[in-house]
Amino acid sequence: MGPLKITVGWCSQFKGWALYRGLLHANRTSALFMQQLGKDLAGGQALPIATLITDENLGTGTVAQEALAAVSAADIAYLSSHGRFVKGDYRFRLREGEWTVSGTLGGAGPAVLVLDTCHLIDSGKDFRSSSWLRTGQPAPAMVLGFVGAASEGFYSALRGKYFAENLAYGSTFANAWIDAVRSTNSSDDRPIAVAFGPTVQDAQSTLDTASLTNLPSPTVSDSCAWTPR
Amino acid sequence: MRFTRAEVGDWLGNRQAQHPAPPFLLVDRSGADRLAEEPAVLVHRPSLDPESSSSTDPGCFRFTFDASQLRELGQADTDEPLDAVAEYLTSRWGNDMRTIVAETGGASGGPDDVVPDAGRPRSVPQIRLPGRGAPIDVVGPGGHLALYREHGQIRGRVTMRPVRVDAAPVTWRPVQSILNELAIVFSNDAEMTGRFGYFELPWLERQEIIRPVFLLTVESHDADEGDSRAEIIVPATAGSPEEAGGPLAEDSVF
Numbered sequence: 147m148g149p150l151k152i153t154v155g156w157c158s159q160f161k162g163w164a165l166y167r168g169l170l171h172a173n174r175t176s177a178l179f180m181q182q183l184g185k186d187l188a189g190g191q192a193l194p195i196a197t198l199i200t201d202e203n204l205g206t207g208t209v210a211q212e213a214l215a216a217v218s219a220a221d222i223a224y225l226s227s228h229g230r231f232v233k234g235d236y237r238f239r240l241r242e243g244e245w246t247v248s249g250t251l252g253g254a255g256p257a258v259l260v261l262d263t264c265h266l267i268d269s270g271k272d273f274r275s276s277s278w279l280r281t282g283q284p285a286p287a288m289v290l291g292f293v294g295a296a297s298e299g300f301y302s303a304l305r306g307k308y309f310a311e312n313l314a315y316g317s318t319f320a321n322a323w324i325d326a327v328r329s330t331n332s333s334d335d336r337p338i339a340v341a342f343g344p345t346v347q348d349a350q351s352t353l354d355t356a357s358l359t360n361l362p363s364p365t366v367s368d369s370c371a372w373t374p375r
Numbered sequence: 376m377r378f379t380r381a382e383v384g385d386w387l388g389n390r391q392a393q394h395p396a397p398p399f400l401l402v403d404r405s406g407a408d409r410l411a412e413e414p415a416v417l418v419h420r421p422s423l424d425p426e427s428s429s430s431t432d433p434g435c436f437r438f439t440f441d442a443s444q445l446r447e448l449g450q451a452d453t454d455e456p457l458d459a460v461a462e463y464l465t466s467r468w469g470n471d472m473r474t475i476v477a478e479t480g481g482a483s484g485g486p487d488d489v490v491p492d493a494g495r496p497r498s499v500p501q502i503r504l505p506g507r508g509a510p511i512d513v514v515g516p517g518g519h520l521a522l523y524r525e526h527g528q529i530r531g532r533v534t535m536r537p538v539r540v541d542a543a544p545v546t547w548r549p550v551q552s553i554l555n556e557l558a559i560v561f562s563n564d565a566e567m568t569g570r571f572g573y574f575e576l577p578w579l580e581r582q583e584i585i586r587p588v589f590l591l592t593v594e595s596h597d598a599d600e601g602d603s604r605a606e607i608i609v610p611a612t613a614g615s616p617e618e619a620g621g622p623l624a625e626d627s628v629f
Contacts, residue, residue, distance in 0.1 A: 167603055230601035264602050267490055274486045293490055299606030304577055311579060321523050325532060328478060330577045332515045332606055333592045334493060346485045353483060374481020
Protein backbone atom coordinates (compact mmCIF):
# COMPACT_ATOMS: atom_id res chain seq x y z
CA MET A 147 0.00 0.00 0.00
CA GLY A 148 1.41 3.41 -0.95
CA PRO A 149 1.25 6.46 1.26
CA LEU A 150 -2.18 7.59 2.33
CA LYS A 151 -3.45 10.57 0.38
CA ILE A 152 -5.24 13.13 2.54
CA THR A 153 -6.97 16.32 1.46
CA VAL A 154 -8.00 18.81 4.11
CA GLY A 155 -9.78 22.09 3.63
CA TRP A 156 -11.94 24.68 5.29
CA CYS A 157 -13.98 27.80 4.80
CA SER A 158 -13.72 30.20 7.73
CA GLN A 159 -15.30 33.43 6.51
CA PHE A 160 -18.19 33.95 4.15
CA LYS A 161 -18.71 36.77 1.74
CA GLY A 162 -21.70 38.94 2.56
CA TRP A 163 -22.38 37.21 5.86
CA ALA A 164 -22.36 38.86 9.27
CA LEU A 165 -18.94 38.67 10.87
CA TYR A 166 -20.17 36.60 13.79
CA ARG A 167 -21.10 33.80 11.42
CA GLY A 168 -17.47 33.27 10.53
CA LEU A 169 -15.94 30.04 11.77
CA LEU A 170 -13.00 30.97 13.96
CA HIS A 171 -11.97 27.35 14.41
CA ALA A 172 -12.86 25.88 11.01
CA ASN A 173 -9.20 25.33 10.26
CA ARG A 174 -8.53 23.67 13.58
CA THR A 175 -10.54 20.47 13.13
CA SER A 176 -9.11 19.50 9.76
CA ALA A 177 -5.59 20.76 10.51
CA LEU A 178 -5.47 18.82 13.79
CA PHE A 179 -6.63 15.73 11.92
CA MET A 180 -3.76 16.03 9.49
CA GLN A 181 -1.23 16.86 12.20
CA GLN A 182 -2.21 13.95 14.45
CA LEU A 183 -2.38 11.43 11.62
CA GLY A 184 1.09 12.43 10.52
CA LYS A 185 2.39 11.94 14.06
CA ASP A 186 0.66 8.63 14.58
CA LEU A 187 1.72 7.13 11.26
CA ALA A 188 5.31 8.35 11.42
CA GLY A 189 7.74 5.44 11.61
CA GLY A 190 5.14 2.81 10.78
CA GLN A 191 4.54 3.40 7.11
CA ALA A 192 5.08 6.11 4.57
CA LEU A 193 3.90 9.47 5.83
CA PRO A 194 0.57 10.60 4.41
CA ILE A 195 0.66 12.94 1.45
CA ALA A 196 -1.38 16.02 2.29
CA THR A 197 -3.13 18.54 0.08
CA LEU A 198 -4.60 21.68 1.59
CA ILE A 199 -7.37 23.83 0.11
CA THR A 200 -8.80 26.80 1.95
CA ASP A 201 -11.52 29.39 1.68
CA GLU A 202 -11.74 30.98 -1.77
CA ASN A 203 -9.68 28.15 -3.26
CA LEU A 204 -12.52 25.74 -2.60
CA GLY A 205 -14.58 27.77 -5.05
CA THR A 206 -16.56 30.93 -5.43
CA GLY A 207 -20.16 30.47 -6.47
CA THR A 208 -19.59 26.79 -7.11
CA VAL A 209 -16.93 24.26 -6.17
CA ALA A 210 -13.69 24.88 -8.03
CA GLN A 211 -12.55 22.18 -10.45
CA GLU A 212 -9.10 22.16 -8.86
CA ALA A 213 -10.65 21.63 -5.43
CA LEU A 214 -12.89 18.88 -6.74
CA ALA A 215 -9.88 17.17 -8.26
CA ALA A 216 -7.92 17.38 -4.99
CA VAL A 217 -10.82 15.92 -3.01
CA SER A 218 -11.40 13.19 -5.58
CA ALA A 219 -7.73 12.23 -5.59
CA ALA A 220 -7.69 11.65 -1.84
CA ASP A 221 -8.15 8.49 0.14
CA ILE A 222 -9.56 10.60 2.98
CA ALA A 223 -10.86 14.14 2.58
CA TYR A 224 -11.64 16.24 5.67
CA LEU A 225 -13.53 19.45 5.00
CA SER A 226 -14.87 22.03 7.48
CA SER A 227 -17.38 24.80 6.93
CA HIS A 228 -21.02 25.60 7.45
CA GLY A 229 -23.51 23.14 6.00
CA ARG A 230 -27.23 22.79 5.63
CA PHE A 231 -29.81 20.25 4.53
CA VAL A 232 -32.36 21.88 2.24
CA LYS A 233 -35.07 20.13 0.23
CA GLY A 234 -33.25 16.82 0.43
CA ASP A 235 -29.87 18.25 -0.57
CA TYR A 236 -26.84 18.58 1.63
CA ARG A 237 -25.03 21.84 0.79
CA PHE A 238 -21.46 22.64 1.84
CA ARG A 239 -21.00 26.36 2.29
CA LEU A 240 -18.24 27.91 0.16
CA ARG A 241 -16.82 31.35 0.76
CA GLU A 242 -19.47 32.47 -1.69
CA GLY A 243 -22.24 30.11 -2.72
CA GLU A 244 -22.77 26.48 -1.92
CA TRP A 245 -21.64 23.08 -3.16
CA THR A 246 -24.25 20.33 -3.41
CA VAL A 247 -21.85 17.51 -2.69
CA SER A 248 -23.82 14.39 -3.61
CA GLY A 249 -23.19 13.22 -7.11
CA THR A 250 -20.01 15.25 -7.58
CA LEU A 251 -17.61 12.82 -5.93
CA GLY A 252 -16.86 9.15 -5.84
CA GLY A 253 -15.81 8.22 -9.33
CA ALA A 254 -12.15 8.24 -8.37
CA GLY A 255 -12.50 9.13 -4.73
CA PRO A 256 -12.35 9.95 -1.94
CA ALA A 257 -12.83 6.66 -0.17
CA VAL A 258 -13.90 8.49 2.98
CA LEU A 259 -15.28 12.02 3.10
CA VAL A 260 -15.55 13.87 6.40
CA LEU A 261 -17.96 16.79 6.24
CA ASP A 262 -17.24 18.62 9.49
CA THR A 263 -20.23 20.92 9.11
CA CYS A 264 -23.79 21.12 10.37
CA HIS A 265 -26.60 19.14 8.79
CA LEU A 266 -25.23 16.24 6.78
CA ILE A 267 -28.79 15.17 7.40
CA ASP A 268 -31.50 16.19 9.87
CA SER A 269 -33.55 14.24 12.35
CA GLY A 270 -36.88 13.15 10.97
CA LYS A 271 -35.36 12.60 7.52
CA ASP A 272 -34.32 9.40 5.80
CA PHE A 273 -31.59 8.94 3.21
CA ARG A 274 -33.93 7.47 0.59
CA SER A 275 -35.67 10.83 0.28
CA SER A 276 -32.40 12.76 0.01
CA SER A 277 -30.01 13.33 -2.85
CA TRP A 278 -27.42 11.25 -1.01
CA LEU A 279 -29.01 8.21 -2.65
CA ARG A 280 -29.40 7.84 -6.38
CA THR A 281 -29.13 4.59 -8.31
CA GLY A 282 -25.84 4.41 -10.14
CA GLN A 283 -24.58 7.70 -8.67
CA PRO A 284 -20.85 7.66 -7.81
CA ALA A 285 -20.21 8.11 -4.10
CA PRO A 286 -17.45 7.86 -1.54
CA ALA A 287 -17.54 4.59 0.35
CA MET A 288 -18.29 6.55 3.52
CA VAL A 289 -19.38 10.01 4.54
CA LEU A 290 -18.99 11.15 8.13
CA GLY A 291 -20.71 14.18 9.62
CA PHE A 292 -23.45 15.37 11.93
CA VAL A 293 -27.19 15.09 12.35
CA GLY A 294 -28.28 18.67 12.77
CA ALA A 295 -25.97 21.28 14.25
CA ALA A 296 -22.25 20.78 14.90
CA SER A 297 -20.45 22.81 17.56
CA GLU A 298 -17.67 25.20 16.73
CA GLY A 299 -15.26 25.89 19.56
CA PHE A 300 -11.63 25.62 20.60
CA TYR A 301 -12.03 22.36 22.51
CA SER A 302 -14.75 20.75 20.38
CA ALA A 303 -12.41 21.30 17.42
CA LEU A 304 -10.16 18.66 18.97
CA ARG A 305 -12.42 16.09 17.31
CA GLY A 306 -10.13 16.17 14.28
CA LYS A 307 -7.18 15.12 16.40
CA TYR A 308 -9.17 12.42 18.16
CA PHE A 309 -10.50 11.06 14.86
CA ALA A 310 -6.95 10.60 13.64
CA GLU A 311 -5.83 9.04 16.91
CA ASN A 312 -8.73 6.58 16.85
CA LEU A 313 -7.98 5.61 13.26
CA ALA A 314 -4.33 5.02 14.05
CA TYR A 315 -5.41 2.85 16.99
CA GLY A 316 -7.24 0.61 14.53
CA SER A 317 -10.84 1.66 14.99
CA THR A 318 -13.24 1.53 12.11
CA PHE A 319 -13.94 4.83 10.41
CA ALA A 320 -17.44 4.81 11.89
CA ASN A 321 -16.37 4.22 15.48
CA ALA A 322 -13.37 6.53 15.15
CA TRP A 323 -15.57 9.43 14.07
CA ILE A 324 -18.41 8.86 16.51
CA ASP A 325 -16.08 8.47 19.47
CA ALA A 326 -14.00 11.46 18.39
CA VAL A 327 -17.04 13.72 18.51
CA ARG A 328 -18.28 12.29 21.80
CA SER A 329 -14.81 12.51 23.35
CA THR A 330 -14.56 16.24 22.71
CA ASN A 331 -18.08 17.62 22.77
CA SER A 332 -19.69 19.65 25.53
CA SER A 333 -23.03 20.21 23.79
CA ASP A 334 -25.43 17.70 22.26
CA ASP A 335 -23.73 17.21 18.91
CA ARG A 336 -24.85 14.06 17.10
CA PRO A 337 -22.21 12.42 14.93
CA ILE A 338 -23.29 10.12 12.11
CA ALA A 339 -21.37 7.67 9.94
CA VAL A 340 -22.87 6.65 6.59
CA ALA A 341 -21.61 3.95 4.25
CA PHE A 342 -22.79 3.60 0.65
CA GLY A 343 -22.91 0.65 -1.72
CA PRO A 344 -24.90 -1.30 -4.30
CA THR A 345 -26.90 -2.99 -1.52
CA VAL A 346 -27.65 -2.39 2.15
CA GLN A 347 -25.57 -5.47 2.97
CA ASP A 348 -22.56 -4.08 1.10
CA ALA A 349 -22.94 -0.76 2.86
CA GLN A 350 -23.34 -2.42 6.26
CA SER A 351 -20.19 -4.44 5.71
CA THR A 352 -18.29 -1.24 4.92
CA LEU A 353 -19.72 0.46 7.99
CA ASP A 354 -18.64 -2.43 10.23
CA THR A 355 -15.17 -3.10 8.86
CA ALA A 356 -13.69 -0.16 6.95
CA SER A 357 -10.55 1.17 8.65
CA LEU A 358 -7.11 2.54 7.79
CA THR A 359 -5.85 -0.99 7.20
CA ASN A 360 -8.99 -1.98 5.33
CA LEU A 361 -9.53 1.10 3.21
CA PRO A 362 -12.82 0.97 1.33
CA SER A 363 -13.24 1.93 -2.30
CA PRO A 364 -15.49 4.57 -3.82
CA THR A 365 -18.75 3.04 -4.86
CA VAL A 366 -22.29 3.88 -5.95
CA SER A 367 -25.01 5.31 -3.75
CA ASP A 368 -27.75 2.84 -4.61
CA SER A 369 -28.13 2.13 -0.92
CA CYS A 370 -26.64 2.98 2.46
CA ALA A 371 -26.25 1.98 6.06
CA TRP A 372 -25.66 4.41 8.91
CA THR A 373 -25.01 4.57 12.60
CA PRO A 374 -25.77 5.28 15.37
CA ARG A 375 -29.42 4.43 15.02
CA MET B 376 -31.39 27.02 30.83
CA ARG B 377 -32.33 28.76 27.57
CA PHE B 378 -32.19 32.53 27.35
CA THR B 379 -31.51 35.46 25.11
CA ARG B 380 -28.47 37.69 25.03
CA ALA B 381 -30.22 40.22 27.28
CA GLU B 382 -30.86 37.58 29.94
CA VAL B 383 -27.32 36.28 30.24
CA GLY B 384 -26.30 38.75 32.94
CA ASP B 385 -29.29 37.83 35.10
CA TRP B 386 -28.54 34.15 34.72
CA LEU B 387 -24.91 34.63 35.70
CA GLY B 388 -25.84 36.86 38.63
CA ASN B 389 -28.51 34.53 39.96
CA ARG B 390 -26.14 31.60 39.91
CA GLN B 391 -23.56 33.56 41.84
CA ALA B 392 -26.06 34.88 44.35
CA GLN B 393 -27.53 31.50 45.17
CA HIS B 394 -24.36 29.46 45.61
CA PRO B 395 -20.90 29.97 47.07
CA ALA B 396 -18.06 29.89 44.56
CA PRO B 397 -16.91 26.26 44.27
CA PRO B 398 -13.23 25.51 44.77
CA PHE B 399 -10.76 24.57 42.08
CA LEU B 400 -9.98 20.87 41.76
CA LEU B 401 -6.44 19.64 41.28
CA VAL B 402 -5.80 16.48 39.28
CA ASP B 403 -4.33 14.03 41.75
CA ARG B 404 -1.26 12.29 40.39
CA SER B 405 0.02 11.18 43.77
CA GLY B 406 -1.53 7.74 43.91
CA ALA B 407 -2.01 4.77 41.64
CA ASP B 408 -4.52 5.00 38.80
CA ARG B 409 -7.36 3.11 40.46
CA LEU B 410 -9.36 2.69 37.26
CA ALA B 411 -6.40 1.22 35.40
CA GLU B 412 -6.08 -1.44 38.09
CA GLU B 413 -9.43 -2.96 37.14
CA PRO B 414 -8.61 -6.62 36.39
CA ALA B 415 -11.33 -7.01 33.77
CA VAL B 416 -9.83 -4.51 31.36
CA LEU B 417 -6.65 -4.33 29.36
CA VAL B 418 -5.46 -0.74 29.43
CA HIS B 419 -3.95 1.09 26.46
CA ARG B 420 -2.43 4.41 27.30
CA PRO B 421 -0.80 6.25 24.40
CA SER B 422 2.25 8.34 25.04
CA LEU B 423 1.63 12.07 24.88
CA ASP B 424 5.21 12.82 24.07
CA PRO B 425 7.33 10.43 22.01
CA GLU B 426 10.48 12.05 23.43
CA SER B 427 9.58 11.15 26.99
CA SER B 428 7.66 8.61 28.98
CA SER B 429 4.71 10.89 29.70
CA SER B 430 1.38 9.37 28.93
CA THR B 431 -2.25 10.22 29.45
CA ASP B 432 -3.57 11.55 32.75
CA PRO B 433 -4.72 9.08 35.43
CA GLY B 434 -8.26 7.96 34.79
CA CYS B 435 -7.87 8.60 31.05
CA PHE B 436 -7.21 5.64 28.77
CA ARG B 437 -8.57 3.25 26.21
CA PHE B 438 -9.28 -0.31 27.18
CA THR B 439 -10.27 -3.64 25.78
CA PHE B 440 -12.60 -5.76 27.82
CA ASP B 441 -10.97 -9.03 28.82
CA ALA B 442 -13.61 -11.71 28.46
CA SER B 443 -11.65 -14.29 30.46
CA GLN B 444 -11.30 -11.95 33.41
CA LEU B 445 -14.96 -11.13 33.19
CA ARG B 446 -15.91 -14.79 33.38
CA GLU B 447 -13.61 -15.27 36.38
CA LEU B 448 -15.46 -12.50 38.14
CA GLY B 449 -18.68 -14.39 37.62
CA GLN B 450 -19.96 -11.98 35.04
CA ALA B 451 -21.26 -12.92 31.62
CA ASP B 452 -18.90 -12.73 28.66
CA THR B 453 -18.58 -10.33 25.78
CA ASP B 454 -21.82 -11.49 24.20
CA GLU B 455 -23.68 -9.66 26.91
CA PRO B 456 -25.37 -6.46 25.92
CA LEU B 457 -23.07 -3.47 26.18
CA ASP B 458 -25.41 -1.91 28.72
CA ALA B 459 -24.68 -4.73 31.16
CA VAL B 460 -20.94 -4.26 30.76
CA ALA B 461 -21.37 -0.50 31.16
CA GLU B 462 -23.35 -1.01 34.36
CA TYR B 463 -20.61 -3.23 35.74
CA LEU B 464 -17.88 -0.69 35.04
CA THR B 465 -19.77 2.38 36.23
CA SER B 466 -20.54 0.66 39.53
CA ARG B 467 -16.84 -0.22 39.94
CA TRP B 468 -15.37 3.09 38.75
CA GLY B 469 -17.73 5.63 40.27
CA ASN B 470 -16.87 6.71 43.78
CA ASP B 471 -18.09 8.96 46.58
CA MET B 472 -16.72 12.02 44.86
CA ARG B 473 -17.38 11.34 41.16
CA THR B 474 -20.18 9.71 39.24
CA ILE B 475 -19.52 8.35 35.80
CA VAL B 476 -21.89 8.18 32.84
CA ALA B 477 -21.69 5.49 30.15
CA GLU B 478 -22.39 5.75 26.44
CA THR B 479 -22.68 2.57 24.42
CA GLY B 480 -22.37 2.11 20.68
CA GLY B 481 -25.61 2.53 18.72
CA ALA B 482 -27.31 0.20 16.27
CA SER B 483 -27.33 0.89 12.53
CA GLY B 484 -30.12 1.89 10.21
CA GLY B 485 -30.84 1.43 6.54
CA PRO B 486 -31.74 3.89 3.81
CA ASP B 487 -35.42 3.98 4.67
CA ASP B 488 -34.91 4.31 8.42
CA VAL B 489 -35.78 7.75 9.66
CA VAL B 490 -33.03 9.50 11.58
CA PRO B 491 -34.51 9.72 15.06
CA ASP B 492 -34.79 12.79 17.19
CA ALA B 493 -32.23 13.09 19.95
CA GLY B 494 -34.44 11.16 22.34
CA ARG B 495 -33.95 11.06 26.07
CA PRO B 496 -31.48 13.55 27.52
CA ARG B 497 -28.04 12.25 28.33
CA SER B 498 -27.23 11.79 32.01
CA VAL B 499 -24.70 14.23 33.39
CA PRO B 500 -21.72 13.13 35.46
CA GLN B 501 -21.26 14.98 38.71
CA ILE B 502 -18.68 15.82 41.32
CA ARG B 503 -19.70 15.76 44.97
CA LEU B 504 -17.52 17.87 47.23
CA PRO B 505 -17.38 16.72 50.86
CA GLY B 506 -19.36 19.04 53.10
CA ARG B 507 -20.26 21.42 50.31
CA GLY B 508 -23.89 20.78 49.49
CA ALA B 509 -25.40 19.65 46.20
CA PRO B 510 -23.19 17.91 43.63
CA ILE B 511 -21.90 19.95 40.71
CA ASP B 512 -22.22 18.85 37.09
CA VAL B 513 -19.20 18.03 35.00
CA VAL B 514 -19.63 19.94 31.77
CA GLY B 515 -17.42 19.03 28.85
CA PRO B 516 -16.42 15.51 27.88
CA GLY B 517 -15.12 14.48 31.30
CA GLY B 518 -16.79 11.93 33.53
CA HIS B 519 -17.75 9.69 30.63
CA LEU B 520 -17.18 6.08 29.74
CA ALA B 521 -17.72 4.92 26.15
CA LEU B 522 -18.18 1.30 25.09
CA TYR B 523 -18.52 -0.19 21.63
CA ARG B 524 -18.06 -3.46 19.76
CA GLU B 525 -15.27 -3.62 17.25
CA HIS B 526 -13.22 -6.38 15.62
CA GLY B 527 -14.92 -8.98 17.80
CA GLN B 528 -14.01 -7.20 21.02
CA ILE B 529 -15.61 -4.84 23.48
CA ARG B 530 -13.54 -1.67 23.42
CA GLY B 531 -13.88 1.44 25.46
CA ARG B 532 -12.53 4.75 26.56
CA VAL B 533 -12.81 6.49 29.92
CA THR B 534 -12.24 10.12 30.97
CA MET B 535 -12.36 10.50 34.74
CA ARG B 536 -9.36 12.11 36.40
CA PRO B 537 -8.94 11.63 40.17
CA VAL B 538 -9.12 15.00 41.89
CA ARG B 539 -8.55 16.67 45.22
CA VAL B 540 -9.97 19.96 46.39
CA ASP B 541 -7.66 22.97 46.24
CA ALA B 542 -7.64 24.79 49.58
CA ALA B 543 -7.06 28.24 48.10
CA PRO B 544 -9.99 30.64 48.54
CA VAL B 545 -11.95 31.47 45.39
CA THR B 546 -14.44 34.12 44.40
CA TRP B 547 -16.92 34.48 41.59
CA ARG B 548 -15.63 36.53 38.67
CA PRO B 549 -17.55 39.81 38.28
CA VAL B 550 -20.56 39.40 35.99
CA GLN B 551 -19.68 42.49 33.95
CA SER B 552 -16.19 41.15 33.33
CA ILE B 553 -17.67 37.98 31.90
CA LEU B 554 -20.21 39.91 29.82
CA ASN B 555 -17.43 42.06 28.37
CA GLU B 556 -15.65 38.94 27.14
CA LEU B 557 -18.82 37.45 25.70
CA ALA B 558 -19.88 40.62 23.89
CA ILE B 559 -17.54 39.95 20.98
CA VAL B 560 -19.19 36.67 20.11
CA PHE B 561 -22.84 37.48 20.73
CA SER B 562 -25.38 38.47 18.15
CA ASN B 563 -28.79 39.95 18.74
CA ASP B 564 -30.65 36.99 17.29
CA ALA B 565 -28.76 34.30 19.12
CA GLU B 566 -30.40 31.78 21.39
CA MET B 567 -28.33 30.47 24.21
CA THR B 568 -28.28 27.48 26.45
CA GLY B 569 -26.27 27.96 29.61
CA ARG B 570 -24.77 25.42 31.95
CA PHE B 571 -22.55 25.69 34.98
CA GLY B 572 -20.10 23.06 36.14
CA TYR B 573 -16.58 21.76 36.28
CA PHE B 574 -14.90 21.59 32.86
CA GLU B 575 -12.84 18.46 32.34
CA LEU B 576 -10.80 18.16 29.15
CA PRO B 577 -10.92 15.27 26.68
CA TRP B 578 -8.92 12.21 27.61
CA LEU B 579 -5.79 12.80 25.53
CA GLU B 580 -5.18 16.26 26.99
CA ARG B 581 -2.99 17.09 29.95
CA GLN B 582 -4.97 18.84 32.67
CA GLU B 583 -3.69 20.09 36.03
CA ILE B 584 -6.68 22.12 37.26
CA ILE B 585 -10.37 21.34 36.76
CA ARG B 586 -12.17 24.60 37.25
CA PRO B 587 -15.77 25.82 37.37
CA VAL B 588 -16.98 27.38 34.14
CA PHE B 589 -20.04 28.80 32.51
CA LEU B 590 -20.61 26.91 29.28
CA LEU B 591 -22.77 28.67 26.73
CA THR B 592 -24.00 27.07 23.55
CA VAL B 593 -24.97 29.86 21.19
CA GLU B 594 -27.18 28.99 18.25
CA SER B 595 -28.38 31.20 15.46
CA HIS B 596 -30.72 30.35 12.62
CA ASP B 597 -31.10 32.04 9.27
CA ALA B 598 -33.30 30.91 6.42
CA ASP B 599 -30.69 31.81 3.80
CA GLU B 600 -27.43 31.34 5.67
CA GLY B 601 -28.30 28.28 7.70
CA ASP B 602 -27.51 27.49 11.31
CA SER B 603 -24.50 27.94 13.49
CA ARG B 604 -23.66 26.60 16.91
CA ALA B 605 -20.77 27.93 18.98
CA GLU B 606 -19.47 26.65 22.28
CA ILE B 607 -18.16 29.32 24.60
CA ILE B 608 -16.45 28.32 27.81
CA VAL B 609 -15.81 31.05 30.35
CA PRO B 610 -14.03 30.62 33.69
CA ALA B 611 -16.57 31.27 36.44
CA THR B 612 -14.23 31.82 39.37
CA ALA B 613 -10.89 33.34 40.20
CA GLY B 614 -8.39 33.24 42.99
CA SER B 615 -6.38 30.05 42.85
CA PRO B 616 -2.65 30.61 43.39
CA GLU B 617 -2.09 27.96 40.70
CA GLU B 618 -4.33 29.75 38.22
CA ALA B 619 -1.45 30.70 35.99
CA GLY B 620 -1.06 27.04 35.08
CA GLY B 621 -4.75 26.40 34.49
CA PRO B 622 -6.13 25.45 31.11
CA LEU B 623 -8.28 28.53 30.73
CA ALA B 624 -6.18 31.15 32.51
CA GLU B 625 -5.08 33.06 29.45
CA ASP B 626 -7.69 32.28 26.83
CA SER B 627 -10.88 32.81 28.70
CA VAL B 628 -13.38 32.73 25.86
CA PHE B 629 -13.53 29.90 23.35
